[in-house]
Amino acid sequence: MTHSEENYLKAIFHLGRQGTSAISTNAIAEQMDTKPSSVTDMVKKLSEKGLVHYKRYQGVSLTAAGRASALAIVRKHRLWEVFLVEKLNFSWDEVHEVAEQLEHIKSEKLIDQLDRLLEFPKYDPHGDPIPGKNGEFQERDKQLLSKLPLRAVGVCVGVKDSSADFLKFLDKNNIALGNEIEVLDREAFDNSLHIRVGDHQLRVSHQIASNLFVKPNEH
Amino acid sequence: MTHSEENYLKAIFHLGRQGTSAISTNAIAEQMDTKPSSVTDMVKKLSEKGLVHYKRYQGVSLTAAGRASALAIVRKHRLWEVFLVEKLNFSWDEVHEVAEQLEHIKSEKLIDQLDRLLEFPKYDPHGDPIPGKNGEFQERDKQLLSKLPLRAVGVCVGVKDSSADFLKFLDKNNIALGNEIEVLDREAFDNSLHIRVGDHQLRVSHQIASNLFVKPNEH
DNA sequence: ACAAATTTTTAGTTTTGTCTAAATATAATT
DNA sequence: AATTATATTTAGACAAAACTAAAAATTTGT
Numbered sequence: 001m002t003h004s005e006e007n008y009l010k011a012i013f014h015l016g017r018q019g020t021s022a023i024s025t026n027a028i029a030e031q032m033d034t035k036p037s038s039v040t041d042m043v044k045k046l047s048e049k050g051l052v053h054y055k056r057y058q059g060v061s062l063t064a065a066g067r068a069s070a071l072a073i074v075r076k077h078r079l080w081e082v083f084l085v086e087k088l089n090f091s092w093d094e095v096h097e098v099a100e101q102l103e104h105i106k107s108e109k110l111i112d113q114l115d116r117l118l119e120f121p122k123y124d125p126h127g128d129p130i131p132g133k134n135g136e137f138q139e140r141d142k143q144l145l146s147k148l149p150l151r152a153v154g155v156c157v158g159v160k161d162s163s164a165d166f167l168k169f170l171d172k173n174n175i176a177l178g179n180e181i182e183v184l185d186r187e188a189f190d191n192s193l194h195i196r197v198g199d200h201q202l203r204v205s206h207q208i209a210s211n212l213f214v215k216p217n218e219h
Numbered sequence: 220m221t222h223s224e225e226n227y228l229k230a231i232f233h234l235g236r237q238g239t240s241a242i243s244t245n246a247i248a249e250q251m252d253t254k255p256s257s258v259t260d261m262v263k264k265l266s267e268k269g270l271v272h273y274k275r276y277q278g279v280s281l282t283a284a285g286r287a288s289a290l291a292i293v294r295k296h297r298l299w300e301v302f303l304v305e306k307l308n309f310s311w312d313e314v315h316e317v318a319e320q321l322e323h324i325k326s327e328k329l330i331d332q333l334d335r336l337l338e339f340p341k342y343d344p345h346g347d348p349i350p351g352k353n354g355e356f357q358e359r360d361k362q363l364l365s366k367l368p369l370r371a372v373g374v375c376v377g378v379k380d381s382s383a384d385f386l387k388f389l390d391k392n393n394i395a396l397g398n399e400i401e402v403l404d405r406e407a408f409d410n411s412l413h414i415r416v417g418d419h420q421l422r423v424s425h426q427i428a429s430n431l432f433v434k435p436n437e438h
Numbered sequence: 439a440c441a442a443a444t445t446t447t448t449a450g451t452t453t454t455g456t457c458t459a460a461a462t463a464t465a466a467t468t
Numbered sequence: 469a470a471t472t473a474t475a476t477t478t479a480g481a482c483a484a485a486a487c488t489a490a491a492a493a494t495t496t497g498t
Contacts, residue, residue, distance in 0.1 A: 038486055040447055088332035098326045107317045113307035257456055259477055
């Protein structure tokens, strides 16, 4: 499988996670920063290889084989991200670009051993789950910070937007995965929040709060 | 720079290490398992980019810029080989194929940090020197085992042929980098050697002995 | 339900890196 | 030095993956 084919499968997989219907040509083109006509070409090719279901004008979806391939790529991408952060001192806003390259390296032993070196991590540096060898993975029990009720306490477990800008903002404000977050107050006017992160407090806009995942404390 | 361009530069660099004259189109084609006409095409392109000196029918050599690029690739290749052996339990006959892929990953921070993680190794798993960030490296003081005089003692520091077959042979016979080797006897008829490796003894053919580098003990 | 707007596909072109087959230059042999 | 052999380059073609512009299908709006 070529790099390009892998990138298409990954994009289709990610689009499929959001809305669950058939994926449109235009959506793929936008996600991949390419032209719809290029998508049509590639989708035909993937269809002939049995990796996607495709009828013209009807959108695309992954076959079982396509989904398995996509999960294998996501697995590699996320394991490499963990490696970069844990072993090579990358910050979480720096990993994506390099992992996009590393995810295409072909060697089963490489990935198995990387998994072992990292002690079989379950989540990547953005809190997203890492599929296992057979593609199995469970989404973590998480909620957007913006959905948390007043006085609720949770642990920061992930981000929805993983753009460098957002991640740098979090770094700058000392918000990291694993931090305890409490909702102290909510401003009715603009839905901004007053929160406690560990032992410091700050105000965050609704936009920030609706891109941060927390695992709510039970009790 | 594309993967293909990088592979050509690396091949030209390696050919240049053996004989020091201009490199022929055919030699490059053979090294890269491609056709001479393809080499001509690529060499023209590299020449336009200022990476090689080229006059038609006159062979090729690296410019300073081309040499620097080649050294950067060799550096990456060899650092990845160390990583695979030291951190991921690869054996020295398994590393080449995967390192060929990893060497093309583009990220300066990645390589700097990998270098640090591995504690700035000077040699790769085959005993070849790893160029520094600025391309500087010194060939180790080494000799072919076949050139060693009777009774001489040396330390195994590298291989000339790094094919999987040869490396597997060495593994099978418990010969590894760092082992002490002594030449006990030489058979005049076929130049085969009776040697001691650490605390075991064996006979090796001239062909084996002329592909194994040792650092002769001073004394 | 029909026209307008949008989405998707087709047709034809480009670039990169490869190839084959033919032509040309260099090297070797007698 | 002429001829043969070998090495190298040119010319033309192809596959992959992208693009543009135009055509066709679908969806939307009234």
